[in-house]
Amino acid sequence: MSYLAPTEFVTKMVDAGESKIFMSTRDTLVRAFMAGAILALAAAFAVTITVQTGEPLAGAILFPVGFCILYLLGFDLLTGVFTLCPLALIDKRPGVTVGGILRNWSLVFVGNFAGALTVAVMMAIIFTYGFSTEPNIVGQKIGVIGEGRTVGYAAHGAAGMLTLFIRGVLCNWMVSTGVVGAMVSTNVTGKVVAMWMPIMLFFYMGFEHSIVNMFLFPSGLMLGGHFSIYDYLVWNEIPTVLGNLVGGLAFVGLTLYSTHVRTAPKRNADYAGHLNTGRAKHNAA
Known part of the structure:
Protein backbone atom coordinates (compact mmCIF):
# COMPACT_ATOMS: atom_id res chain seq x y z
CA MET A 1 0.00 0.00 0.00
CA SER A 2 1.86 3.07 -1.27
CA TYR A 3 1.84 5.81 1.34
CA LEU A 4 2.74 9.49 1.04
CA ALA A 5 4.56 11.26 3.86
CA PRO A 6 2.54 13.97 5.66
CA THR A 7 4.52 16.81 4.07
CA GLU A 8 3.66 15.36 0.65
CA PHE A 9 -0.08 14.88 1.14
CA VAL A 10 -0.52 18.22 2.90
CA THR A 11 1.09 19.90 -0.11
CA LYS A 12 -1.43 18.00 -2.24
CA MET A 13 -4.19 19.45 -0.05
CA VAL A 14 -2.99 22.99 -0.77
CA ASP A 15 -2.69 22.22 -4.49
CA ALA A 16 -6.22 20.80 -4.50
CA GLY A 17 -7.62 23.86 -2.76
CA GLU A 18 -5.97 26.16 -5.31
CA SER A 19 -7.25 24.07 -8.21
CA LYS A 20 -10.83 24.14 -6.94
CA ILE A 21 -10.80 27.93 -6.52
CA PHE A 22 -9.82 28.45 -10.17
CA MET A 23 -12.10 25.73 -11.58
CA SER A 24 -14.75 26.84 -14.09
CA THR A 25 -18.30 27.44 -12.88
CA ARG A 26 -19.61 24.61 -15.03
CA ASP A 27 -17.16 22.02 -13.75
CA THR A 28 -17.59 23.12 -10.14
CA LEU A 29 -21.38 22.75 -10.36
CA VAL A 30 -21.27 19.41 -12.18
CA ARG A 31 -18.82 17.89 -9.72
CA ALA A 32 -20.76 19.22 -6.74
CA PHE A 33 -24.08 17.98 -8.15
CA MET A 34 -22.73 14.47 -8.61
CA ALA A 35 -21.15 14.46 -5.15
CA GLY A 36 -24.43 15.46 -3.50
CA ALA A 37 -26.37 12.88 -5.49
CA ILE A 38 -24.01 9.98 -4.76
CA LEU A 39 -23.79 10.80 -1.06
CA ALA A 40 -27.59 11.00 -0.92
CA LEU A 41 -27.86 7.54 -2.47
CA ALA A 42 -25.40 6.26 0.12
CA ALA A 43 -27.52 7.78 2.90
CA ALA A 44 -30.65 6.10 1.52
CA PHE A 45 -28.67 2.86 1.29
CA ALA A 46 -27.49 3.12 4.91
CA VAL A 47 -30.97 3.92 6.28
CA THR A 48 -32.40 0.98 4.32
CA ILE A 49 -29.78 -1.36 5.76
CA THR A 50 -30.39 -0.07 9.29
CA VAL A 51 -34.16 -0.53 9.00
CA GLN A 52 -33.97 -3.99 7.44
CA THR A 53 -31.33 -5.37 9.81
CA GLY A 54 -32.31 -3.43 12.94
CA GLU A 55 -28.60 -2.76 13.45
CA PRO A 56 -27.36 0.85 13.03
CA LEU A 57 -23.76 -0.33 12.95
CA ALA A 58 -24.44 -2.26 9.74
CA GLY A 59 -25.62 0.92 8.04
CA ALA A 60 -22.62 2.86 9.34
CA ILE A 61 -20.15 0.23 8.15
CA LEU A 62 -21.53 0.35 4.59
CA PHE A 63 -22.37 4.07 4.26
CA PRO A 64 -18.77 5.07 3.31
CA VAL A 65 -19.16 3.31 -0.06
CA GLY A 66 -20.79 6.48 -1.40
CA PHE A 67 -18.07 8.77 -0.05
CA CYS A 68 -15.35 6.58 -1.54
CA ILE A 69 -17.04 6.48 -4.96
CA LEU A 70 -17.52 10.23 -5.20
CA TYR A 71 -13.94 11.08 -4.21
CA LEU A 72 -12.41 8.42 -6.44
CA LEU A 73 -14.35 10.03 -9.32
CA GLY A 74 -13.06 13.50 -8.44
CA PHE A 75 -16.33 15.07 -7.24
CA ASP A 76 -16.56 17.72 -4.51
CA LEU A 77 -18.45 18.06 -1.23
CA LEU A 78 -18.91 21.36 0.58
CA THR A 79 -17.35 19.82 3.68
CA GLY A 80 -14.18 19.04 1.72
CA VAL A 81 -13.73 22.48 0.13
CA PHE A 82 -14.31 24.07 3.54
CA THR A 83 -11.02 22.46 4.54
CA LEU A 84 -8.96 22.65 1.35
CA CYS A 85 -9.63 26.05 -0.23
CA PRO A 86 -8.54 28.29 2.68
CA LEU A 87 -5.16 26.55 2.72
CA ALA A 88 -4.36 28.02 -0.71
CA LEU A 89 -5.01 31.51 0.69
CA ILE A 90 -2.94 30.87 3.80
CA ASP A 91 -0.14 29.52 1.59
CA LYS A 92 -0.30 32.77 -0.43
CA ARG A 93 -0.88 31.07 -3.77
CA PRO A 94 -0.95 33.68 -6.58
CA GLY A 95 -4.42 34.96 -7.44
CA VAL A 96 -6.18 33.25 -4.53
CA THR A 97 -8.56 35.62 -2.72
CA VAL A 98 -11.29 35.44 -0.10
CA GLY A 99 -13.77 36.22 -2.86
CA GLY A 100 -12.55 33.23 -4.86
CA ILE A 101 -12.98 30.94 -1.86
CA LEU A 102 -16.51 32.22 -1.17
CA ARG A 103 -17.41 31.78 -4.86
CA ASN A 104 -16.27 28.15 -4.73
CA TRP A 105 -18.14 27.45 -1.50
CA SER A 106 -21.33 29.00 -2.87
CA LEU A 107 -21.22 27.03 -6.11
CA VAL A 108 -20.46 23.76 -4.33
CA PHE A 109 -23.31 24.38 -1.87
CA VAL A 110 -25.74 24.92 -4.74
CA GLY A 111 -24.47 21.88 -6.63
CA ASN A 112 -24.53 19.60 -3.58
CA PHE A 113 -28.05 20.72 -2.70
CA ALA A 114 -29.33 20.21 -6.24
CA GLY A 115 -27.84 16.70 -6.40
CA ALA A 116 -29.12 15.67 -2.98
CA LEU A 117 -32.58 17.11 -3.68
CA THR A 118 -32.78 15.26 -7.00
CA VAL A 119 -32.12 11.95 -5.27
CA ALA A 120 -34.53 12.91 -2.46
CA VAL A 121 -37.35 13.29 -5.00
CA MET A 122 -36.43 10.04 -6.74
CA MET A 123 -36.31 8.06 -3.48
CA ALA A 124 -39.57 9.60 -2.26
CA ILE A 125 -41.18 8.36 -5.48
CA ILE A 126 -39.80 4.88 -4.82
CA PHE A 127 -40.87 4.86 -1.16
CA THR A 128 -44.46 5.90 -2.05
CA TYR A 129 -45.00 4.37 -5.52
CA GLY A 130 -45.08 7.81 -7.07
CA PHE A 131 -46.80 9.43 -4.06
CA SER A 132 -49.80 7.12 -4.53
CA THR A 133 -49.45 5.30 -1.19
CA GLU A 134 -48.18 5.94 2.31
CA PRO A 135 -44.37 5.79 2.66
CA ASN A 136 -42.92 2.33 3.20
CA ILE A 137 -41.06 1.50 6.39
CA VAL A 138 -37.79 3.09 5.17
CA GLY A 139 -39.61 6.26 4.13
CA GLN A 140 -41.28 6.45 7.53
CA LYS A 141 -37.88 6.12 9.22
CA ILE A 142 -36.50 9.03 7.20
CA GLY A 143 -39.45 11.18 8.29
CA VAL A 144 -38.72 10.38 11.94
CA ILE A 145 -35.03 11.25 11.49
CA GLY A 146 -36.04 14.65 10.14
CA GLU A 147 -38.27 15.36 13.13
CA GLY A 148 -35.79 14.27 15.78
CA ARG A 149 -32.94 16.30 14.32
CA THR A 150 -34.87 19.56 13.92
CA VAL A 151 -37.69 20.02 16.41
CA GLY A 152 -35.80 17.65 18.70
CA TYR A 153 -33.00 20.19 18.97
CA ALA A 154 -35.44 23.12 19.13
CA ALA A 155 -37.08 21.60 22.21
CA HIS A 156 -33.83 22.20 24.11
CA GLY A 157 -33.44 25.83 23.02
CA ALA A 158 -29.91 27.25 23.18
CA ALA A 159 -28.54 23.96 24.55
CA GLY A 160 -30.02 22.17 21.55
CA MET A 161 -28.41 24.66 19.17
CA LEU A 162 -25.04 24.22 20.88
CA THR A 163 -25.35 20.43 20.64
CA LEU A 164 -26.24 20.68 16.95
CA PHE A 165 -23.26 22.95 16.26
CA ILE A 166 -20.82 20.68 18.10
CA ARG A 167 -22.13 17.66 16.19
CA GLY A 168 -21.43 19.60 13.01
CA VAL A 169 -17.89 20.36 14.17
CA LEU A 170 -17.16 16.74 15.06
CA CYS A 171 -18.69 15.55 11.81
CA ASN A 172 -16.41 17.50 9.54
CA TRP A 173 -13.40 16.75 11.69
CA MET A 174 -13.97 13.16 10.62
CA VAL A 175 -15.24 13.80 7.08
CA SER A 176 -12.31 16.07 6.23
CA THR A 177 -10.00 13.43 7.66
CA GLY A 178 -11.61 11.15 5.09
CA VAL A 179 -10.92 13.73 2.37
CA VAL A 180 -7.27 13.74 3.43
CA GLY A 181 -7.37 9.95 3.44
CA ALA A 182 -7.95 10.02 -0.31
CA MET A 183 -4.57 11.75 -0.65
CA VAL A 184 -2.38 9.64 1.62
CA SER A 185 -2.10 6.71 -0.77
CA THR A 186 -1.34 6.35 -4.47
CA LEU A 221 -40.73 16.74 4.37
CA MET A 222 -41.92 14.87 1.26
CA LEU A 223 -42.59 11.72 3.28
CA GLY A 224 -44.77 13.27 5.96
CA GLY A 225 -42.29 14.33 8.63
CA HIS A 226 -43.78 16.72 11.17
CA PHE A 227 -41.40 19.65 10.80
CA SER A 228 -41.18 22.69 8.52
CA ILE A 229 -38.70 24.16 6.06
CA TYR A 230 -37.97 26.81 8.71
CA ASP A 231 -37.20 24.05 11.23
CA TYR A 232 -34.89 22.39 8.72
CA LEU A 233 -32.95 25.56 7.89
CA VAL A 234 -32.74 27.17 11.35
CA TRP A 235 -32.61 24.06 13.51
CA ASN A 236 -30.31 22.00 11.32
CA GLU A 237 -28.85 23.08 7.97
CA ILE A 238 -27.46 26.53 8.81
CA PRO A 239 -25.86 25.60 12.19
CA THR A 240 -24.60 22.36 10.65
CA VAL A 241 -22.90 24.21 7.79
CA LEU A 242 -21.20 26.54 10.29
CA GLY A 243 -20.14 23.63 12.49
CA ASN A 244 -18.81 21.74 9.46
CA LEU A 245 -16.77 24.80 8.46
CA VAL A 246 -15.19 25.15 11.90
CA GLY A 247 -14.54 21.43 12.32
CA GLY A 248 -12.90 20.84 8.96
CA LEU A 249 -10.78 23.98 8.89
CA ALA A 250 -9.73 24.16 12.55
CA PHE A 251 -9.15 20.49 13.34
CA VAL A 252 -7.92 19.18 9.97
CA GLY A 253 -6.78 21.85 7.51
CA LEU A 254 -5.02 24.26 9.85
CA THR A 255 -3.53 21.63 12.14
CA LEU A 256 -2.02 19.58 9.32
CA TYR A 257 -0.78 22.68 7.47
CA SER A 258 0.76 24.28 10.56
CA THR A 259 2.71 21.21 11.65
CA HIS A 260 3.69 19.69 8.28
CA VAL A 261 4.19 22.77 6.05
CA ARG A 262 4.83 25.71 8.36
CA THR A 263 6.66 23.71 10.98
CA ALA A 264 8.10 25.45 14.03
CA PRO A 265 11.90 25.81 14.30
CA LYS A 266 13.60 22.73 15.66
CA ARG A 267 15.15 22.80 19.11
CA ASN A 268 18.87 23.43 19.35
CA ALA A 269 20.56 20.08 20.02
CA ASP A 270 23.36 21.59 22.12
CA TYR A 271 20.89 23.57 24.21
CA ALA A 272 18.67 20.54 24.76
CA GLY A 273 21.67 18.45 25.77
CA HIS A 274 22.76 21.14 28.23
CA LEU A 275 19.32 21.16 29.84
CA ASN A 276 19.32 17.38 30.18
CA THR A 277 22.79 17.42 31.77
CA GLY A 278 21.67 20.08 34.22
CA ARG A 279 18.62 18.05 35.20
CA ALA A 280 20.73 14.93 35.72
CA LYS A 281 23.12 16.78 38.05
CA HIS A 282 20.23 18.26 39.98
CA ASN A 283 18.60 14.85 40.42
CA ALA A 284 21.88 13.31 41.55
CA ALA A 285 22.32 16.03 44.14
Whole structure:
Protein backbone atom coordinates (compact mmCIF):
# COMPACT_ATOMS: atom_id res chain seq x y z
CA MET A 1 0.00 0.00 0.00
CA SER A 2 1.86 3.07 -1.27
CA TYR A 3 1.84 5.81 1.34
CA LEU A 4 2.74 9.49 1.04
CA ALA A 5 4.56 11.26 3.86
CA PRO A 6 2.54 13.97 5.66
CA THR A 7 4.52 16.81 4.07
CA GLU A 8 3.66 15.36 0.65
CA PHE A 9 -0.08 14.88 1.14
CA VAL A 10 -0.52 18.22 2.90
CA THR A 11 1.09 19.90 -0.11
CA LYS A 12 -1.43 18.00 -2.24
CA MET A 13 -4.19 19.45 -0.05
CA VAL A 14 -2.99 22.99 -0.77
CA ASP A 15 -2.69 22.22 -4.49
CA ALA A 16 -6.22 20.80 -4.50
CA GLY A 17 -7.62 23.86 -2.76
CA GLU A 18 -5.97 26.16 -5.31
CA SER A 19 -7.25 24.07 -8.21
CA LYS A 20 -10.83 24.14 -6.94
CA ILE A 21 -10.80 27.93 -6.52
CA PHE A 22 -9.82 28.45 -10.17
CA MET A 23 -12.10 25.73 -11.58
CA SER A 24 -14.75 26.84 -14.09
CA THR A 25 -18.30 27.44 -12.88
CA ARG A 26 -19.61 24.61 -15.03
CA ASP A 27 -17.16 22.02 -13.75
CA THR A 28 -17.59 23.12 -10.14
CA LEU A 29 -21.38 22.75 -10.36
CA VAL A 30 -21.27 19.41 -12.18
CA ARG A 31 -18.82 17.89 -9.72
CA ALA A 32 -20.76 19.22 -6.74
CA PHE A 33 -24.08 17.98 -8.15
CA MET A 34 -22.73 14.47 -8.61
CA ALA A 35 -21.15 14.46 -5.15
CA GLY A 36 -24.43 15.46 -3.50
CA ALA A 37 -26.37 12.88 -5.49
CA ILE A 38 -24.01 9.98 -4.76
CA LEU A 39 -23.79 10.80 -1.06
CA ALA A 40 -27.59 11.00 -0.92
CA LEU A 41 -27.86 7.54 -2.47
CA ALA A 42 -25.40 6.26 0.12
CA ALA A 43 -27.52 7.78 2.90
CA ALA A 44 -30.65 6.10 1.52
CA PHE A 45 -28.67 2.86 1.29
CA ALA A 46 -27.49 3.12 4.91
CA VAL A 47 -30.97 3.92 6.28
CA THR A 48 -32.40 0.98 4.32
CA ILE A 49 -29.78 -1.36 5.76
CA THR A 50 -30.39 -0.07 9.29
CA VAL A 51 -34.16 -0.53 9.00
CA GLN A 52 -33.97 -3.99 7.44
CA THR A 53 -31.33 -5.37 9.81
CA GLY A 54 -32.31 -3.43 12.94
CA GLU A 55 -28.60 -2.76 13.45
CA PRO A 56 -27.36 0.85 13.03
CA LEU A 57 -23.76 -0.33 12.95
CA ALA A 58 -24.44 -2.26 9.74
CA GLY A 59 -25.62 0.92 8.04
CA ALA A 60 -22.62 2.86 9.34
CA ILE A 61 -20.15 0.23 8.15
CA LEU A 62 -21.53 0.35 4.59
CA PHE A 63 -22.37 4.07 4.26
CA PRO A 64 -18.77 5.07 3.31
CA VAL A 65 -19.16 3.31 -0.06
CA GLY A 66 -20.79 6.48 -1.40
CA PHE A 67 -18.07 8.77 -0.05
CA CYS A 68 -15.35 6.58 -1.54
CA ILE A 69 -17.04 6.48 -4.96
CA LEU A 70 -17.52 10.23 -5.20
CA TYR A 71 -13.94 11.08 -4.21
CA LEU A 72 -12.41 8.42 -6.44
CA LEU A 73 -14.35 10.03 -9.32
CA GLY A 74 -13.06 13.50 -8.44
CA PHE A 75 -16.33 15.07 -7.24
CA ASP A 76 -16.56 17.72 -4.51
CA LEU A 77 -18.45 18.06 -1.23
CA LEU A 78 -18.91 21.36 0.58
CA THR A 79 -17.35 19.82 3.68
CA GLY A 80 -14.18 19.04 1.72
CA VAL A 81 -13.73 22.48 0.13
CA PHE A 82 -14.31 24.07 3.54
CA THR A 83 -11.02 22.46 4.54
CA LEU A 84 -8.96 22.65 1.35
CA CYS A 85 -9.63 26.05 -0.23
CA PRO A 86 -8.54 28.29 2.68
CA LEU A 87 -5.16 26.55 2.72
CA ALA A 88 -4.36 28.02 -0.71
CA LEU A 89 -5.01 31.51 0.69
CA ILE A 90 -2.94 30.87 3.80
CA ASP A 91 -0.14 29.52 1.59
CA LYS A 92 -0.30 32.77 -0.43
CA ARG A 93 -0.88 31.07 -3.77
CA PRO A 94 -0.95 33.68 -6.58
CA GLY A 95 -4.42 34.96 -7.44
CA VAL A 96 -6.18 33.25 -4.53
CA THR A 97 -8.56 35.62 -2.72
CA VAL A 98 -11.29 35.44 -0.10
CA GLY A 99 -13.77 36.22 -2.86
CA GLY A 100 -12.55 33.23 -4.86
CA ILE A 101 -12.98 30.94 -1.86
CA LEU A 102 -16.51 32.22 -1.17
CA ARG A 103 -17.41 31.78 -4.86
CA ASN A 104 -16.27 28.15 -4.73
CA TRP A 105 -18.14 27.45 -1.50
CA SER A 106 -21.33 29.00 -2.87
CA LEU A 107 -21.22 27.03 -6.11
CA VAL A 108 -20.46 23.76 -4.33
CA PHE A 109 -23.31 24.38 -1.87
CA VAL A 110 -25.74 24.92 -4.74
CA GLY A 111 -24.47 21.88 -6.63
CA ASN A 112 -24.53 19.60 -3.58
CA PHE A 113 -28.05 20.72 -2.70
CA ALA A 114 -29.33 20.21 -6.24
CA GLY A 115 -27.84 16.70 -6.40
CA ALA A 116 -29.12 15.67 -2.98
CA LEU A 117 -32.58 17.11 -3.68
CA THR A 118 -32.78 15.26 -7.00
CA VAL A 119 -32.12 11.95 -5.27
CA ALA A 120 -34.53 12.91 -2.46
CA VAL A 121 -37.35 13.29 -5.00
CA MET A 122 -36.43 10.04 -6.74
CA MET A 123 -36.31 8.06 -3.48
CA ALA A 124 -39.57 9.60 -2.26
CA ILE A 125 -41.18 8.36 -5.48
CA ILE A 126 -39.80 4.88 -4.82
CA PHE A 127 -40.87 4.86 -1.16
CA THR A 128 -44.46 5.90 -2.05
CA TYR A 129 -45.00 4.37 -5.52
CA GLY A 130 -45.08 7.81 -7.07
CA PHE A 131 -46.80 9.43 -4.06
CA SER A 132 -49.80 7.12 -4.53
CA THR A 133 -49.45 5.30 -1.19
CA GLU A 134 -48.18 5.94 2.31
CA PRO A 135 -44.37 5.79 2.66
CA ASN A 136 -42.92 2.33 3.20
CA ILE A 137 -41.06 1.50 6.39
CA VAL A 138 -37.79 3.09 5.17
CA GLY A 139 -39.61 6.26 4.13
CA GLN A 140 -41.28 6.45 7.53
CA LYS A 141 -37.88 6.12 9.22
CA ILE A 142 -36.50 9.03 7.20
CA GLY A 143 -39.45 11.18 8.29
CA VAL A 144 -38.72 10.38 11.94
CA ILE A 145 -35.03 11.25 11.49
CA GLY A 146 -36.04 14.65 10.14
CA GLU A 147 -38.27 15.36 13.13
CA GLY A 148 -35.79 14.27 15.78
CA ARG A 149 -32.94 16.30 14.32
CA THR A 150 -34.87 19.56 13.92
CA VAL A 151 -37.69 20.02 16.41
CA GLY A 152 -35.80 17.65 18.70
CA TYR A 153 -33.00 20.19 18.97
CA ALA A 154 -35.44 23.12 19.13
CA ALA A 155 -37.08 21.60 22.21
CA HIS A 156 -33.83 22.20 24.11
CA GLY A 157 -33.44 25.83 23.02
CA ALA A 158 -29.91 27.25 23.18
CA ALA A 159 -28.54 23.96 24.55
CA GLY A 160 -30.02 22.17 21.55
CA MET A 161 -28.41 24.66 19.17
CA LEU A 162 -25.04 24.22 20.88
CA THR A 163 -25.35 20.43 20.64
CA LEU A 164 -26.24 20.68 16.95
CA PHE A 165 -23.26 22.95 16.26
CA ILE A 166 -20.82 20.68 18.10
CA ARG A 167 -22.13 17.66 16.19
CA GLY A 168 -21.43 19.60 13.01
CA VAL A 169 -17.89 20.36 14.17
CA LEU A 170 -17.16 16.74 15.06
CA CYS A 171 -18.69 15.55 11.81
CA ASN A 172 -16.41 17.50 9.54
CA TRP A 173 -13.40 16.75 11.69
CA MET A 174 -13.97 13.16 10.62
CA VAL A 175 -15.24 13.80 7.08
CA SER A 176 -12.31 16.07 6.23
CA THR A 177 -10.00 13.43 7.66
CA GLY A 178 -11.61 11.15 5.09
CA VAL A 179 -10.92 13.73 2.37
CA VAL A 180 -7.27 13.74 3.43
CA GLY A 181 -7.37 9.95 3.44
CA ALA A 182 -7.95 10.02 -0.31
CA MET A 183 -4.57 11.75 -0.65
CA VAL A 184 -2.38 9.64 1.62
CA SER A 185 -2.10 6.71 -0.77
CA THR A 186 -1.34 6.35 -4.47
CA ASN A 187 -3.47 3.24 -5.06
CA VAL A 188 -7.20 2.63 -4.86
CA THR A 189 -7.08 0.13 -2.00
CA GLY A 190 -5.09 2.47 0.22
CA LYS A 191 -7.35 5.41 -0.57
CA VAL A 192 -10.53 3.44 0.20
CA VAL A 193 -9.24 2.10 3.51
CA ALA A 194 -8.07 5.54 4.63
CA MET A 195 -11.39 7.15 3.66
CA TRP A 196 -13.59 4.41 5.09
CA MET A 197 -12.59 4.62 8.76
CA PRO A 198 -13.45 8.24 9.70
CA ILE A 199 -16.64 8.24 7.57
CA MET A 200 -17.92 5.13 9.32
CA LEU A 201 -17.20 6.79 12.66
CA PHE A 202 -19.09 10.01 11.91
CA PHE A 203 -22.16 8.21 10.55
CA TYR A 204 -22.52 5.79 13.44
CA MET A 205 -22.06 8.53 16.03
CA GLY A 206 -24.93 10.55 14.54
CA PHE A 207 -22.87 13.66 13.82
CA GLU A 208 -24.41 16.30 11.55
CA HIS A 209 -23.28 16.43 7.92
CA SER A 210 -24.70 19.30 5.88
CA ILE A 211 -24.86 17.38 2.57
CA VAL A 212 -26.34 14.18 4.02
CA ASN A 213 -28.95 16.43 5.63
CA MET A 214 -29.70 18.00 2.23
CA PHE A 215 -31.10 14.57 1.38
CA LEU A 216 -32.61 13.41 4.68
CA PHE A 217 -34.61 16.52 5.53
CA PRO A 218 -36.19 17.36 2.16
CA SER A 219 -37.00 13.64 1.93
CA GLY A 220 -38.55 13.78 5.38
CA LEU A 221 -40.73 16.74 4.37
CA MET A 222 -41.92 14.87 1.26
CA LEU A 223 -42.59 11.72 3.28
CA GLY A 224 -44.77 13.27 5.96
CA GLY A 225 -42.29 14.33 8.63
CA HIS A 226 -43.78 16.72 11.17
CA PHE A 227 -41.40 19.65 10.80
CA SER A 228 -41.18 22.69 8.52
CA ILE A 229 -38.70 24.16 6.06
CA TYR A 230 -37.97 26.81 8.71
CA ASP A 231 -37.20 24.05 11.23
CA TYR A 232 -34.89 22.39 8.72
CA LEU A 233 -32.95 25.56 7.89
CA VAL A 234 -32.74 27.17 11.35
CA TRP A 235 -32.61 24.06 13.51
CA ASN A 236 -30.31 22.00 11.32
CA GLU A 237 -28.85 23.08 7.97
CA ILE A 238 -27.46 26.53 8.81
CA PRO A 239 -25.86 25.60 12.19
CA THR A 240 -24.60 22.36 10.65
CA VAL A 241 -22.90 24.21 7.79
CA LEU A 242 -21.20 26.54 10.29
CA GLY A 243 -20.14 23.63 12.49
CA ASN A 244 -18.81 21.74 9.46
CA LEU A 245 -16.77 24.80 8.46
CA VAL A 246 -15.19 25.15 11.90
CA GLY A 247 -14.54 21.43 12.32
CA GLY A 248 -12.90 20.84 8.96
CA LEU A 249 -10.78 23.98 8.89
CA ALA A 250 -9.73 24.16 12.55
CA PHE A 251 -9.15 20.49 13.34
CA VAL A 252 -7.92 19.18 9.97
CA GLY A 253 -6.78 21.85 7.51
CA LEU A 254 -5.02 24.26 9.85
CA THR A 255 -3.53 21.63 12.14
CA LEU A 256 -2.02 19.58 9.32
CA TYR A 257 -0.78 22.68 7.47
CA SER A 258 0.76 24.28 10.56
CA THR A 259 2.71 21.21 11.65
CA HIS A 260 3.69 19.69 8.28
CA VAL A 261 4.19 22.77 6.05
CA ARG A 262 4.83 25.71 8.36
CA THR A 263 6.66 23.71 10.98
CA ALA A 264 8.10 25.45 14.03
CA PRO A 265 11.90 25.81 14.30
CA LYS A 266 13.60 22.73 15.66
CA ARG A 267 15.15 22.80 19.11
CA ASN A 268 18.87 23.43 19.35
CA ALA A 269 20.56 20.08 20.02
CA ASP A 270 23.36 21.59 22.12
CA TYR A 271 20.89 23.57 24.21
CA ALA A 272 18.67 20.54 24.76
CA GLY A 273 21.67 18.45 25.77
CA HIS A 274 22.76 21.14 28.23
CA LEU A 275 19.32 21.16 29.84
CA ASN A 276 19.32 17.38 30.18
CA THR A 277 22.79 17.42 31.77
CA GLY A 278 21.67 20.08 34.22
CA ARG A 279 18.62 18.05 35.20
CA ALA A 280 20.73 14.93 35.72
CA LYS A 281 23.12 16.78 38.05
CA HIS A 282 20.23 18.26 39.98
CA ASN A 283 18.60 14.85 40.42
CA ALA A 284 21.88 13.31 41.55
CA ALA A 285 22.32 16.03 44.14
